[in-house]
Amino acid sequence: MSETEIIRKLQQGNEQAFKELVENYQKLVVNTCFGMVHNIEDAEDIAQEVFIEVFRSIHKFRADSKLSTWLYRMSVNRSLNFIRDNKRSKWFQSFEDSVQSKNAVHENLINKNTDHPGFELENSQRAKLLHEAIDSLPQNQKVAFTLSKYEELSYQEISGVMELSVSSVESLIHRAKKNLQKKLYVCYKKRCI
Template identity: 35%
Template sequence: MSDIEKKLIKKAQKGQVDAFETLIINYEKKIYNLAYQMFHNEQDAYDISQEVFIKVYQSIDKFNFSSKFSTWLHRITVNTAIDEMRKRKNKQTESIDAMIELGESKVTKQYDNQEMTPEDLVLRKERNEDLIHLLNQLKAEHKTIIVLRDIKGFSYEEISQILNCSIGTVKSRLSRARAKLKDLYTNHNLNNLKDFVK
């Protein structure tokens, strides 16, 4: 965390709205992208982001600098998203273009250095649709940990800070989530995801 960011946080904790707005501007895209990865819907990601910023505004005085500010924001985002998923009980709207637009999933990374033929684009789109379909069938906790590790690429340590649990717990939850995803994959016979679901 930079000295400038620390100063902004301290000013925001004292009620200076300009400092808070600057912090939000610095993180709004990352928060939106994380919410988007979890919901695959622009409006949902926007709504979650706004709810996160309200929660941050209401509780910024509780931030004690024991972790990175970004980690604290990610934790609030993940918890807000999980709460929303629980409310909906898997009634999220699916978006075909979710991972294609962000280009951050393992599924899309393998194509980065190749020219895409129209057939490749169709296969990639189908693959992403299938992956989103499977992810949306997982419990919120399983979906969250797969998004954080396998799609967003957070380290085990970062995930443990975001979810406020030990690295061992992260690894065991991830193992269970991947096993469940693999079961879903096997039951749906989706051969185009065999590289992602190992």
């Protein structure tokens, strides 16, 4: 089924078309959300919300942009909302809860691969460091960098998703890389890993 046909059938309320849409775009949506929130369970939850929104508002979709662009935009917006809400709820989380959850994540990472616990631990620390560095970037830089790195989108495609000019996207990604390098260098100096 082509993209246009899927949209037409979806607008008529065809369930098979919705299933096909989910199968075709599940990876794209989950991957984008994962790049933003760095947690697969949260990414899947957000991706489900994205598809529910598609199901509800497919009649609003205008054929002048690509379906994938629309999905990327919704995934990014939903992920940003999730991060914002999560930040708010962290204020109300007790210290004990946060320590317990951090320990659980740590144990989970160690138990993932028992053959190479040292290697896995180093990698998990590296991943944590990288995620923290990405999360500390300004919002637009983070979105542009994530779309470029996790989804390997071209500057042209990113400019379509973010509704910015190509040169702005280029500048955002350049600054994001510079900032990221700066943060990683500080960490290297402090011997974080």
